[in-house]
Amino acid sequence: MTVTTPHPVHPDFSQEERHLSGTIASVLYQIGAWEDRSRNVGADLETSLVLADEAEEKAAMLSVHVAEPYFGSLSVRIAGRDQTLYVGKHAHRDLTGPFSVVSWESDVGGLFYSQALEWTTPRRLKGTIHRRRQLDVHRKVLRGVVDLYDSASGGETGGREEVLLKRLAEASSSGMRDVVETLQAEQHDVMRAPAGQYVCIQGAAGSGKTTIGFHRLAWLVHPERGENQAERSRILVLMPNQVLAHYAARVLPGLNLEGVVVTTPETWALGFLGLEKMEVTDRTLSLLLTDHDNGRRRAAWRRAKALGDLRMLQVVRNHLKARLGANLGALDYHGTAEVSRGQGGSEPKELHLSALQVRGLLEGVLRREPLEGYRPALRAALEAELLGQSGVTEDQEAGVLRQLGSDLNRLMSRIFAGMLPVTEARRLLQSEESLRSAAEGVLSEQTIGVLLTDPLVSVAKPRRSYADVTELPLMLAVAGLLDGLGRRQGRELLPYDEVLLDEGQDFAPLLYALLARAARPGHITTLGDLNQGLHGYKGPSGWPEVLGALGSGSQGSGQLLTLSRTYRSTRQITELTARVAATYNRAADVVGVDRSGAEVRRLTGGPLARLTAQAVKEMQLAGHLNIAIVTRRTADAELLSSELMAHDVDARPILNEQARYQGGVVILPVHLAKGLEFDAALVCGADAGTYDPATEFESRLLYIAASRGVHALALIAETDLHPLLLKARTD
């Protein structure tokens, strides 16, 4: 029998308990006061209804936090006065007593996480921190008090690690863990990278990128962010696939981020282009996952990469200029408007723009590269020129423009005839002559050659109309250059307040440049891990390229931040996955939280289905609820899921992006497992035949498969395990 020493009760425990009861009473009192106000009628009906609505909303927001009003405290001295600030998920102001709570997103709340010991208050007073304390409150009960930093007992206590390890040891849910209470200093600093600056966050699998990204959004909507504050409905979150987008949409409201738009770049692009009915394909990925010919794989990779290259923006620009110039030909403009003569009379006025004048205006617009797009800019330039000619007063302008409208419409539609995003992007790629002339001086002869080949001939095309992920950025580029990019509000196109991209290593540099035109300058945060790049064929070569692409479209500087520690998995799992990553990334320096767990389970020598079923049952017996069986291909998952039935294991298959992950035992191919995590992960077919050690792409897949487990990992192979997964002498 093992005897565990009970954790000594903290000397301040009773005092903290009293403070907690006081705070809960104060919060309840405040909620009651707001609810009363919402029932009282004010000066006039409209004002009182607005006030009632506001009070009701405030009461509803605060009531979620009654049971856990805070999770930590800071003992500080400001201008010679000692006080304790309690930090929670929602601010509460106790007007008469000491029971106020500051929110974690506020500047002062942020001091709970950082390592700073001094700061300057908004009133320019010097503040000093004496103690940081974690308070484990659950359902109105204080369960523990741990000092994280205490200047009286020598500074850092090691308590932060203790609290973190305890939290990480808890079973994962199918949603997102609440990490507000245990954010680490490194993560906190990254989360608070200055708003209004492009930020790239690089971090290994499980370093908390997605978690940090979502918390950054919560931080950005806080009023203290001033002019950089983001409004929820004007935030766009782009996840790499629908499985993760649904997951994100489910967890964001928990961070008070209702109304944020969460989708994938493809769905967003199609929606923006008005092509929702089109099917999206990724024929390059299909080829990479199924074709064994390395020559074909390389050619497909190169072409996809060339299509997503930033320089394609200039190629599209040149192409559109040529097309507009050709459409314009010798078109000129004639129109007539009734113009007021004064004393109530009017006379018709002939207005004319010669072909030379129209061309001059168009060239001026193309030189200016307006963010709102060539079409609205040219229209505005034509209107301004005609109004100047008409010599009317300001109050007559609208009337004159109305009269000229239909002739202008006719001219505009001839200049922009046939220029639709899909047709224009394809015209550029399918006509060697167009491509060569648009790419002259921009792309090398070799790249032009790559673009003119079709390495995907062997990959089936859908019967209905489709757009491939590699051509979508080009279509968006056409749309953006012609008509601007952004979020639609009525008939207006406005910039997003903030765009967040998860798994940013998989997005094309061209897409970044276009998103920079769709968001406020500097308001893009991207998270990713270059080691997990599965879609390198459409992704950037590194983060500097991303920052370059973001900066090319608008102003605003950017920075690259790195998360060096990983939190997801036990030491046993992290050590093994680091070994796989090291084969293709020598610089990979993955430091795991030192949390010990079960030994990695290795099962070999038998049919895959039987071994897998055995592993699932073992994992369930060990108490794991969310278990993933990860296969190399979709077809493997489909086959194995039916074979497992015969072994009394019901694993829900996730075979496409439309499937939802809701916990339990699931079986899915590795490319759909990316970004998800489970209590236990089983890598099925963990052998060299399945993941070819000579191909970097395969090692990346293996890394992703093996890094999905939080507490347990099983490696399953019919015969021999993959050489990288063999038990090392140090295991």
Ligand SMILES: Nc1ncnc2c1ncn2[C@@H]1O[C@H](COP(=O)(O)OP(=O)(O)OP(=O)(O)O)[C@@H](O)[C@H]1O
């Ligand atoms: N400070 C923390 N406290 C508690 N748990 C944490 C903390 N940081 C990260 N985690 C946990 O670590 C796990 C990994 O986090 P997350 O999924 O955000 O990582 P990621 O870097 O996006 O991973 P991947 O690259 O694999 O998608 C999650 O379970 C998350 O809750």
